[in-house]
Structures are given as structure tokens and as C-alpha cells.
Amino acid sequence: MKKYRKYIIAVMTVLMIAVGLTACGKSTAQDLQSNKWYLNQKGQSYKTQFNKKNNDY
Template sequence: IAVMTVLLIVVGLTACGKSTAQDLQSNKWYPNQKGQSYKTQFNKKTMIIESPLMNVNANYSVSNTSGKEYLKVNTDDEKNQKLELTQISDGYKAKAINKPAKADDGLGSFE
């Protein structure tokens, strides 16, 4: 009975934690990419990157496959961009893992 109680508490506490999508939505972000940093906001389904020239609006989703988290992004210029998310001390590292994400008009890797 004691083991079952401990397991239920651990599972309950894990389930109560914020998801990555909720974490992205509840914080202000300034991703760093090649020495450039732009304010980025995450709403429920939209990622907004603010730059001096123009804002970029993209649809995004966060998924978890085999214990790894992925950020999937669609912009007007590049569809189906996929980035692997890794949590780091002060946020996330996003590694571009497919051609659309690595393309000239894609997001590329950033922290």
C-alpha cells in the first residue's frame, strides 16, 4: 500500500507540472540566434517574432515523441519546420532537424 501511495503521489505531481507549451506561453522570450535576439511571444497556437523590419507570425505546436519534445512551426515562407527542444537552465535550445527549418527562410537553430 505504501509503494502504491508513493507512486500515485509522484504521478500526480508530475501531471501537475506545466507543459512546455504552457511554459512558452507564460514567459517573455528573447531567442538568441547568431548574435541576434528578437522578442518572441507564444499564444495558444501562434508564435510572434518581433524584429525591427517586421513581425513574423507563425502557427506552432509542441509535441512529445519517445521522450523528446519537438516544436513544429509553419510560417508564410516555410511550412512544416521541425525543431528538437531541449530544456536548458534559462529556457530552451531549439535545434533545426529538417530541411524546412534549416532553409534560408526557416527559423534555424536558436536558444
């Protein structure tokens, strides 16, 4: 049993780290979609919003 104890602890630790990292926040796509963005070009400002289907400029 002692032989497998180290392996069990190692596997549990790796699983806990993996679950913690995957549950830590939104994806980049969700972050882009949840905000309004403004593009500044040559003194002009353009409102931009991202959605799932395409990028609206």
C-alpha cells in the first residue's frame, strides 16, 4: 500500500492543479465579447464589438 500511496498523492495533486487552472476565469473570446471596444485611427474613434459569429467593426 505504501508503494501506491506516493502515486495516488501525485495523481490527486495533478488533478487538483488541472481543475484549478481550468476553472480560473473566462476565455479570451468571452473576455472580448463582454466588453465594448474603441479603435482609434487617424484621429477617428470607431466603436467595435465582438460576437461569436464574426467580428463587427
